[in-house]
Amino acid sequence: MYTDWNNHLHLLAASGLCIIFYAVFLSPLRHVPGPLIAKLTGNWLLFIELAGKRTTTVHALHGKYGPVVCIAPNELSFNTIDAVETIYASHHSEFRKAPWYANMTRGGVFNMRDPAEHRQRRKLLNHAFSQQSVNEMEPHIHKHVRKLVMAIEKRRKDGPVDARHWFRMFAFDVAGESFLGKPFGGLDCDEAPGYVADLDSAFIVWDLQGRFPILTWLLRQSPSKKLQHFFTADDRIYEYGADAFKDYLQRYGRSPQRKDLLTKLIRKEDGDGGLTDEQISGEISNLTFAATDTAAIALTYMFWELAQHPELQDKLREELRKIPLPPASGIPDHKELVNLPLLNAVIQETLRKHSPVPAGLMRTAPPGGRMMEGYFVPEKTVVSVPSWTSHRNPTYFPNPESFSPNRWITPDGLGGTERMKQLYMPFTKGPRTCIGQAMALLELRVMLATLVFRYNVRLIAEVGMGAEVTFLVTAFIGDPGILEELIDPTVSSSQETASKRQQSFDAKELIYAVQYRRVKFNWLAK
Numbered sequence: 195m196y197t198d199w200n201n202h203l204h205l206l207a208a209s210g211l212c213i214i215f216y217a218v219f220l221s222p223l224r225h226v227p228g229p230l231i232a233k234l235t236g237n238w239l240l241f242i243e244l245a246g247k248r249t250t251t252v253h254a255l256h257g258k259y260g261p262v263v264c265i266a267p268n269e270l271s272f273n274t275i276d277a278v279e280t281i282y283a284s285h286h287s288e289f290r291k292a293p294w295y296a297n298m299t300r301g302g303v304f305n306m307r308d309p310a311e312h313r314q315r316r317k318l319l320n321h322a323f324s325q326q327s328v329n330e331m332e333p334h335i336h337k338h339v340r341k342l343v344m345a346i347e348k349r350r351k352d353g354p355v356d357a358r359h360w361f362r363m364f365a366f367d368v369a370g371e372s373f374l375g376k377p378f379g380g381l382d383c384d385e386a387p388g389y390v391a392d393l394d395s396a397f398i399v400w401d402l403q404g405r406f407p408i409l410t411w412l413l414r415q416s417p418s419k420k421l422q423h424f425f426t427a428d429d430r431i432y433e434y435g436a437d438a439f440k441d442y443l444q445r446y447g448r449s450p451q452r453k454d455l456l457t458k459l460i461r462k463e464d465g466d467g468g469l470t471d472e473q474i475s476g477e478i479s480n481l482t483f484a485a486t487d488t489a490a491i492a493l494t495y496m497f498w499e500l501a502q503h504p505e506l507q508d509k510l511r512e513e514l515r516k517i518p519l520p521p522a523s524g525i526p527d528h529k530e531l532v533n534l535p536l537l538n539a540v541i542q543e544t545l546r547k548h549s550p551v552p553a554g555l556m557r558t559a560p561p562g563g564r565m566m567e568g569y570f571v572p573e574k575t576v577v578s579v580p581s582w583t584s585h586r587n588p589t590y591f592p593n594p595e596s597f598s599p600n601r602w603i604t605p606d607g608l609g610g611t612e613r614m615k616q617l618y619m620p621f622t623k624g625p626r627t628c629i630g631q632a633m634a635l636l637e638l639r640v641m642l643a644t645l646v647f648r649y650n651v652r653l654i655a656e657v658g659m660g661a662e663v664t665f666l667v668t669a670f671i672g673d674p675g676i677l678e679e680l681i682d683p684t685v686s687s688s689q690e691t692a693s694k695r696q697q698s699f700d701a702k703e704l705i706y707a708v709q710y711r712r713v714k715f716n717w718l719a720k
């Protein structure tokens with residue numbers, strides 16, 4: 195027995211020495227700067243990730259080691275404009291999504307790794323997400339903005355309202371309306387619908403599945419009902435999508451008049467074969483997750499920053515006073531907002547400082563490998579540029595931790611310097627750029643304008659807001675803020691003279707509080 199253990203220990207020690215020998219003397223990445231542990235194993239990142247600190251840790255490593263860092267035996271993180279161009283932005287980029295994506299969601303445009311297959315799918319989807327198509331959907335979005343305001347109004351007298359929860363419910367309901375033909379009802383009740391819990395669980399299951407496929411399969415079969423329920427969350431998401439799609443077809447048929455994005459997918463573009471029903475039902479299930487937490491995170495941080503910058507709110511209102519406000523709804527039309535410099539700069543700066551997808555989006559080096567930043571990067575090496583880091587490049591974003599929308603307002607009106615634009619990638623760049631960008635910006639613009647028109651947000655305590663920064667960023671622990679009602683949205687803007695408006699902006703009543711509570715969910719990245 196003792197000899198057995200002894201042999202095992204010797205074997206372990208010998209393997210350890212081999213790994214160290216390979217990492218230090220043989221690995222093609224041995225000259226790339228980085229911590230020794232990263233050259234030996236990728237598992238250290240797993241623990242960092244579980245602690246919600248992957249992106250901030252990689253950022254700190256760039257601070258220490260420079261623009262190229264080895265973060266795992268087969269993985270490099272970059273922080274240069276050239277790397278952004280080579281890996282993501284170039285339309286001839288041969289860097290495909292890393293194997294990790296194969297398990298994130300099922301068979302949709304998001305997780306397709308083969309460039310040709312992806313191009314083909316994207317071609318079939320693009321028309322549904324065009325600016326024109328999204329504009330046609332604006333009334334649906336207005337409906338949910340109105341419901342969010344009503345949800346806030348109903349609860350504000352009972353104490354703080356969880357802003358993150360309600361922004362999340364807003365984004366969920368808009369996604370349900372747009373892709374499934376019906377909202378989830380998140381804005382109609384106090385508790386998040388069960389679907390939301392399934393989505394949170396599914397992120398974790400997908401990630402575990404990629405790392406430990408056999409263990410995850412076994413846990414799916416577990417006799418424990420609780421474990422089984424957790425590990426089959428993604429099954430329920432796809433079942434829900436398939437049922438919603440069938441229900442949609444029954445209610446509206448195959449030539450629906452509804453102005454939503456699903457209608458566009460069903461009708462198909464002239465001349466293309468379009469998507470099969472199975473493909474549509476898979477895509478709409480995936481889209482629901484892609485469209486929700488991202489937008490909700492942006493909204494949460496945007497109002498958090500505004501709460502700390504009351505002067506910006508005043509300036510925003512000044513800008514917004516110039517546009518017509520529809521009398522009945524008090525919700526401005528998107529077309530009035532598209533060219534407002536400050537409003538758009540606030541959104542742009544929010545997505546810079548608080549990029550909702552801040553992690554390095556993993557891609558693999560193409561066959562034959564590539565020279566990058568003076569290092570040879572062998573085929574299949576995983577590479578990325580985290581937007582968290584590229585957005586904090588102090589040369590092009592001076593004082594990067596300050597929230598300064600003005601950095602985007604340039605005399606030529608182009609919105610930042612060329613270099614800033616090259617490093618700025620909240621929606622990533624190139625062929626895998628976010629398909630929902632137009633929809634997301636419409637939601638953010640209309641929501642920002644509506645709430646700033648209506649409320650003044652300010653902090654009532656000076657405590658910072660923390661974040662778990664993994665693939666997505668999750669805001670947690672924060673301060674209560676106070677929203678003050680500013681104007682009566684039922685007063686028609688055309689009835690209002692500029693001075694009357696000014697008066698109503700000044701007449702503030704303390705009536706509403708918002709709180710960023712601890713809301714934990716994780717999307718664990720490799």
Ligand code: HEM
Binds near residue numbers: 486489630
């Ligand atoms: C502020 C809101 C949003 C942000 C910051 C955001 C960001 C991103 C990013 C960074 C990616 C690339 C992911 C990767 O390569 O791993 C992406 C992809 C994607 N996003 Fe968004 N997104 C937002 C909203 C939306 C919305 C509203 C939709 C749906 C309408 C959507 C649908 C998608 C899809 C389908 C992809 C995959 C595209 C492809 O690979 O071709 N996103 N998004």
